[in-house]
Amino acid sequence: MVLGLLWLGIVSSPGWDRVRQTYFDADDFRAAWGPVTSAFWLNVRLFLVAEVFILVIALVVAVVRVVPTPAMAPLRLLATIYTDVFRGTPTLLVVLLVGFGVPALRLAGAPTSLFWLGVIALSLSYGAYVAEVVRAGILSVHPTQWASGRALGLTYGQTLRHVVLPQALRRQVPPLINDFVSLQKDTALLSVIGLVEALRQANIIGQRDFISTPLVVAAVVFIAATIVIARFADWLTLRSMRRQAGVV
């Protein structure tokens, strides 16, 4: 009912005809579909590669921050500074600084490929977010679990590896997926350094022809990808719940 009224309100508004012409034109949609979806393949590759790096960075940073040994203090400080800096910096800014700033240094061996610069920028930024998720997950495991691990004669590292992390990681799945959906969308930020990904491709067509339908195409593609990730997450969660409950 509410949706119907909203729909009616939009459709009967004086600007609707022009909005429909610019945003929802079937011919423009079909014409933009091919180029935008093939450009989206770049987003998928960026996302998948960055995700691997992010998980590694996050796990290392989180573990460094929870291990209480005094010997780790300098590393712990470093990890804290890293999270503070990259969580506090807008992702777009990190992308610009890495994408244009790193090559400007002209360091021998520094990557010049825009793809890898993009992956580095996203990994740095998201690594900080995800590290906090992982750390929270580790801290959420009840202290008695640590104690029982140690009581069984496991070392601190073994307790972490075999007792705490398996429980922690399982709890983190929903927030992790949340961050990865966000990462998947933020691959579009890499268009600013020159990569022609789905949003930029839509932009190119849209600005050439003064239409916005290609943007809707890009939105549809991003939403579709998000739904795939969300259902995968649901499946993972269900599976782990079944296993924990002993029902297979």
Place this chain on the structure above:
Amino acid sequence: MRLTPLAAAAATLALAAACAPADESSSSDDAASVSLDQCKPADLDLYKAGTLTIATDSPAYEPWFADDDPANGKGYEGAVARAVAEKLGFAPEKVTWVTQGFNEAIKPGAKSFDFDINQFSITSEREKVVDFSSPYYKAKQGVITLKDSKYADVTSLAGLKDAKVGAQVGTTSLEATQQLGLTTDPLVYDDTTKAAQALQNGQVDAIIADVPSAFYLVAAELDGAKLVGQFEPRTGESEEFGLLLDKDSPLTPCVSAAVDALQDDGTLEKLQQQWLSDAVDVPELSQS
């Protein structure tokens, strides 16, 4: 100010009637044209009554504007906007300048200005969504490289086919990259400043921009870069800049009449020589 459909229809009718058979002295044979006599401030259906509201993007840069102040009448577009306003009977103090992003100006919906002057290329696709006045400028495309680039001495477009080329999204420059027969797809940037950074970093070998912007980039934003040459864009429509108005704006015929008058009396040519004179000396790149 929102127009009721009735008022809009009435205004259109009034204009149509005004320019019908009586209009014999007009130099243009365009059916929609009106003579400037019918475009007095009192006759115009303005965004804000009593003042002509002109929009452009911020920052307003050279050679189109000067000192980031569109209202000072300096720079080519600054001077053209002032001249158009004067033709329509608005002294400089009767003009209000507003900031309007390039991309926002072309979205559907009511406009918050009378016209926008921001190097909008006129294309038939764009004309479906907005109105354009008669063109006030025809731009060629310039090729910029670093001075020590292996492409710094090319004399033809074919010489650039293996180069990595950058251009700004939504510009004729990006369309014109198709004329180079490139072996790798061009890289696309939000603005020419980012393309310039990529050139400086060696991420692209050359950037394409319209000649006046190219001059600005070489002079102000780039170190050790040069304007290698210029060429006439062939893909799409010829590169002409027009003033942008809301779709079916009742002002379009009057604004066009003002631009036509400036064209006829030589003002546009004079202003181009004054503000865009450098563009004359750039070598022409062969297209075959």
